[in-house]
Amino acid sequence: MKVNLKERFTQIKIIIIEKVRDPELRKKVLSRNFLIPFIAGLILFFFIFSFTKDHVSCVGGFPVYKKSKKEPAKKEVEAIPLPVKVYKVARVSFRDTLPALGTIRGFREFDLKFPVSGVVEYINFKEGEQITQGDIIASLDQKESLLKLEYAKIEMEKQAKLYEIGSIIEAKLRQAQLEYQSAKAELDKTNLIAISDGYIGSIDMDRGAFVSPQDKMGTFVDLKDVYIEFGIIEKDVAKVREGQNIEMTVDSYPDQVFKGEVDSISPIVEGKSRTVRVRSKIANVDEKIKPGMFGRVNVLVYEKDEALVIPSSSFKKKDDQYLVYLVHSEESAQEPEPVYGTLEARSIEVQYATPDAIEVKEGLDEGDLVVVDVEQDLEDKARVEITETQEGIF
Secondary structure (H helix, E strand, C coil): CCCCCCHHHHHHHHEEEECCCCCCHHHCCHHHHHHHHHHHHHHHHHHHHHHHHHHHEEEEEEEEECCCCCCHHHHHCCCCCEEEEEEECCCHHHEEEEEEEEEEEEEEEEEECCCEEEEEEEECCCCCCCEHHHCEEEEEEEHHHHHHHHHHHHHHHHHHHHHHHHCCCHHHHHHHHHHHHHHHHHHHHCEEEEEEEEEEEEECCCCCCCCCCCCCCCCEEEEEEEEEEEEEEEEEEEEEEEECCCEECCCCCCEEEEEEEEEEEEEEEEEECEEEEEEEEECCCCCCCCCCCCCEEEEEEEEEEEEEEEEEEEEEEEEEEEEEEEEEEEECCCCCCCEEEEEEEEEEEEEECCCCEEEEEEEECCCCEECCCCCCCCCCCCEEEEEECCCCCC
């Protein structure tokens, strides 16, 4: 209610004139030095009285401040819907992978060694060259072996003629034949022959070098198939088993995915790294993958098509239960209009979980809207405003 101070001032003056009979006193009372402070004091008195009546009560003989019963602002805040982001539940291809790093090895990769000692006389291939089964890769000096073979041949022919005329028994001829075959075998050992198709991985000796059966002449690799060897840390060993599918990429072909499967798992946890060595066979039809390359592996631990999946940020674990906040949206008559809805706290059963997503076994249906980025408990049946709807994020 608005107060007219000028009108109040005039009314007070009239009352004073009527009540105060003494002219001197009346003149003094009507002066500005008295009247203005007097009126101000009355106004302050009524204000303090009104405030005390509404906000102060007496408890145990002491004044206590009490809140006003009027709280229109609080009711207004409670009426504002809570803004939320939701994810539209859908069926997707869901999988969990275990990443690892490894090194490529040849499917058949072994050292090349001569079975006898000698001096290297010929090297017929260079590193990286393709070889065919039966090719002579390198040869030792064969002078001594050829002499032994020639002598054994002459001796065998001589014994054969003597046997024809009956001068020696058959055992003597048989001995000469065996000596010839032994000399021929010794000559063959001076040649390093490819036992299958493949590639020369390396050449470690030069022409003229003396080698023994313990010395490595080079390496042989078969690139039709390759292996990748990688380590799995101890806590993840239970997730890996023989026959699991894997996917691999190499830096040389970053956009191409090479597929294979786990071939073997070592039973030993190795050294300080606390890892288990795993070998996986990779098909190498185009022979693009080379031994020694660095490979990035994903072991496919879990795969399922048409799985009902939601983000991990959309559920909370409470009292051994997994809870999600389902939003029942209200239809909007006009578009585009803010979409409002009501929350429902619902328990779900989890089929499989990863750090980023979970597969729901029971509790949700395709098309349901669940709140994402849940950081605290929300009130059941609370009214919300949907600010964003996420779809197909997996």
